[in-house]
Amino acid sequence: MEALITLLPGDGIGPEVTAAAHRVLKEVATRFEHNFEFDVQLIGGSAIDATGEPLPEDTVASCERSDAVFLGAVGGPKWSDPNAAVRPEQGLLNLRSVLGVYANLRPVKVIDELISASPLKPEILDGVDMIVVRELTGGIYFGEKIREATFATDVCRYQTDEIERIVRMAARLAEGRRGKLCSVDKANVLETSRLWRDVTSRLLRDEFPRIEVETLLVDAAAMHLLKRPRDFDVIVTENMFGDILTDEASMLVGSLGMLPSASLGDSRRGLYEPIHGSAPDIAGQGIANPCGAIASAALLLRHSLGLNAEANAIEAAITSALAGGARTADIAETGLGHASTTEMVDRIVSALREVE
Ligand code: NAD
Numbered sequence: 001m002e003a004l005i006t007l008l009p010g011d012g013i014g015p016e017v018t019a020a021a022h023r024v025l026k027e028v029a030t031r032f033e034h035n036f037e038f039d040v041q042l043i044g045g046s047a048i049d050a051t052g053e054p055l056p057e058d059t060v061a062s063c064e065r066s067d068a069v070f071l072g073a074v075g076g077p078k079w080s081d082p083n084a085a086v087r088p089e090q091g092l093l094n095l096r097s098v099l100g101v102y103a104n105l106r107p108v109k110v111i112d113e114l115i116s117a118s119p120l121k122p123e124i125l126d127g128v129d130m131i132v133v134r135e136l137t138g139g140i141y142f143g144e145k146i147r148e149a150t151f152a153t154d155v156c157r158y159q160t161d162e163i164e165r166i167v168r169m170a171a172r173l174a175e176g177r178r179g180k181l182c183s184v185d186k187a188n189v190l191e192t193s194r195l196w197r198d199v200t201s202r203l204l205r206d207e208f209p210r211i212e213v214e215t216l217l218v219d220a221a222a223m224h225l226l227k228r229p230r231d232f233d234v235i236v237t238e239n240m241f242g243d244i245l246t247d248e249a250s251m252l253v254g255s256l257g258m259l260p261s262a263s264l265g266d267s268r269r270g271l272y273e274p275i276h277g278s279a280p281d282i283a284g285q286g287i288a289n290p291c292g293a294i295a296s297a298a299l300l301l302r303h304s305l306g307l308n309a310e311a312n313a314i315e316a317a318i319t320s321a322l323a324g325g326a327r328t329a330d331i332a333e334t335g336l337g338h339a340s341t342t343e344m345v346d347r348i349v350s351a352l353r354e355v356e
Helices: 014-032 045-051 057-065 088-099 112-117 160-175 191-207 218-227 239-253 291-303 308-323 341-354
Strands: 002-010 035-040 068-073 103-109 129-135 145-147 152-154 180-185 212-217 234-237 260-264 271-274
Touching: 002 014, 002 045, 002 057, 014 035, 014 068, 014 291, 014 308, 014 341, 045 088, 057 088, 068 088, 068 291, 088 271, 103 160, 103 239, 103 291, 112 308, 129 160, 129 239, 160 180, 160 191, 160 234, 180 191, 180 218, 180 239, 191 212, 212 218, 218 234, 218 239, 234 239, 260 291, 271 291, 291 308, 291 341, 308 341
Parallel strands: 002 035, 002 068, 068 271, 129 234, 180 212, 180 234
Antiparallel strands: 103 129, 103 260, 145 152, 260 271
């Protein structure tokens, strides 16, 4: 297969983990005889430094030409002045809008070898394998905002079609998995949640009658995620609830550095990035965990290029490297040595060469 992939390394550890994903994608291309072309472009703080813009025109043009976009991370103290006219995060928000991606998929799968890295008890974590689908372009983050001297308002707004498209995407994912979908809202208090619940119940009843549906209030969902995480297959929820629940869910796996994400819309082209930020505290030290970025490359192959076997091979290689004892500092057991980013990638690439 021929494919053009835009790489946006960004800031902080972004370039380090993007280099890791790039190396693994090149290895996949060799092993499975594909022709991947890569176009590296600027985004975020490094783009502001070079061009004055967090999302330069050349970057937009490259993303629009490409089959998929991979992002490292954006942001950092250098660009975080609250009074700054341009900020790195604007680049990411604009990129999501340019690409029309409205669903953020975050798979949370506990790897046996890392159970000890999580603060939760092993018996709760065994067999956890879920995907959280978060609405990405609506809700309170995007509604009207007012700030006066003594009051402030954030408007939360949702339209029926915004709810339908994300619930449909989540239900299709559930059909390809264990057939269970949990919708999370706050319908006892919020009008937007009552709309969410009405639309979700009707759509699932009419279009996906075979799916097993559970509905939870967000406060209860936060508790059930820690009490019985194994029961969840696909969770779908609105923007802010998804933001909070996915950070909570990342702790099931032990480190922010482990988790991948895919942002998808109606076209096949998606945006793929590890869920962590630019981690300025460890940038440039060569110790960042590249697993979330490499697992995001697997999602890119699966969702944008339809290369399932290749995606499975990457995921198996990550598990195999971990099973062989490879650990970056964030997931290493106290007192034991750990691998650098490059050494971790070496272990994953050699495991990839051996995966059946
Ligand atoms: P962060 O995710 O960058 O870091 C939180 C903690 O996790 C830090 O201690 C960091 O060292 C550690 N960590 C993160 N990724 C790791 C990895 N791969 N390996 C090992 N350890 C890792 O969050 P933060 O510190 O709140 O934010 C730093 C900057 O990143 C801010 O400017 C923020 O706006 C930005 N940010 C960007 C994105 C994005 O680009 N999508 C997401 C979140 C935060």
